Amino acid sequence: MLITITDIKHNQQRYPTVGDWVWDANGNLLITISDMGDWRYNFLIAFHELIEVMLCRKRGITQEEVDQFDMVYEKQRKENDFSEPGDSRLAPYYNEHQFATKMEREMARELGVDWDDYNEKVLSL
Numbered sequence: 001m002l003i004t005i006t007d008i009k010h011n012q013q014r015y016p017t018v019g020d021w022v023w024d025a026n027g028n029l030l031i032t033i034s035d036m037g038d039w040r041y042n043f044l045i046a047f048h049e050l051i052e053v054m055l056c057r058k059r060g061i062t063q064e065e066v067d068q069f070d071m072v073y074e075k076q077r078k079e080n081d082f083s084e085p086g087d088s089r090l091a092p093y094y095n096e097h098q099f100a101t102k103m104e105r106e107m108a109r110e111l112g113v114d115w116d117d118y119n120e121k122v123l124s125l
Contacts, residue, residue, distance in 0.1 A: 002028040005046045010034035010125045015074050018122050019049040023063050029053065034125055040111045041118055048104040052086070055096035065092045082123050 013020055018034040031053070033045040056066065069092055073085040086097025108115055 003031070003050070004029070005031045005033065005050070007033050007035040007042050015071055017070065017074075018125055019045040021049050021053040021063070036121055036125070038121075040108075040113050041121060044104050044108055044111070044113065044118065045122075047107055048100045051100040051103050052093065052096050055099060056093050059096065061093050061096065069093075 010018065013032065013034060014022075018036070019031065020033075021029060021031045023029055031046055031049045033042055033049065036042055036045070056062075069090070070085045073088065073091075084097070085091055086093055086101075088094065091097060105115060108118060
């Protein structure tokens, strides 16, 4: 398995998200992250996505299930709702997202990243 992590402009994401993962036909993984202008922020998004996708893989949660949930969630998003799809208890990957967020917060602390500043940047995209 080849894992590729790349940063892209936010408007190039498949849907409104700062981190996305896709399996290709050969079983390789592509993680795309919106460039946040700070390598630590970019790394934290990639770190979260890698944890989340591998837990989904282990637990049989498919990319199609996650994509379908996320895209419907985004289409139904109400104005001024800044929640993440993975924070919804209806998300098929709720537990995986929660664990990834927990590890992301720990890593942010180790990197000296203020979680509130980081979150503000994520929400501003």
